[in-house]
Amino acid sequence: MKHSIALALLVCLAGCASTTGPEAGRALYAQNCVACHGADARGGAQVPDLTMIAARAGGAYPQIRVLDKLDGYARGQTAYDGVEMPNFGDLLTGRLARVQTDAGLSRPMPEAVIALEAYLRSIQD
Numbered sequence: 064m065k066h067s068i069a070l071a072l073l074v075c076l077a078g079c080a081s082t083t084g085p086e087a088g089r090a091l092y093a094q095n096c097v098a099c100h101g102a103d104a105r106g107g108a109q110v111p112d113l114t115m116i117a118a119r120a121g122g123a124y125p126q127i128r129v130l131d132k133l134d135g136y137a138r139g140q141t142a143y144d145g146v147e148m149p150n151f152g153d154l155l156t157g158r159l160a161r162v163q164t165d166a167g168l169s170r171p172m173p174e175a176v177i178a179l180e181a182y183l184r185s186i187q188d
């Protein structure tokens with residue numbers, strides 16, 4: 064009995080982590096972001112290249128800015144002049160998880176946002 068509980072916990076830990084990891088983010092990206100940013104995330108004329116976020120920020124990947132963009136906090140603060148990225152209301156609902164920020168703080172955010180940020184971080188050039 065104890066073993067099966069421990070096993071269930073382990074499976075949950077693995078499963079739970081994967082809902083916020085880069086692989087989950089990659090799937091969400093394929094469903095929601097490819098149309099504008101492209102399958103290779105290299106963007107286009109008025110859509111930013113998402114593999115160059117860190118490079119554009121002088122080499123320091125701006126984790127909070129990316130989280131805020133995805134979460135919708137950054138609404139109205141466009142990365143570029145021109146078109147503003149649509150707000151992903153559907154992605155913002157669902158289960159919350161705590162995300163560790165680079166500044167050493169943790170804050171609760173929707174799992175989808177955490178996963179997408181993890182994916183974007185993983186594809187920086």
Ligand code: HEC
Nearest residue numbers: 095096099109110111116129132141142143146147148179
């Ligand atoms: C309808 C087209 C469109 C879709 C769909 C879209 N984006 Fe964007 N995205 C843009 C445009 C245009 C910008 C630049 C203007 C702005 O910042 O709002 C942008 C900006 C961004 C930025 C800021 C880049 C920077 O350098 O700070 C991030 C991060 C981003 N998008 C991620 C995503 C993710 C992840 C998805 C899928 C959930 C997504 N986008 C879906 C058009 C889109």
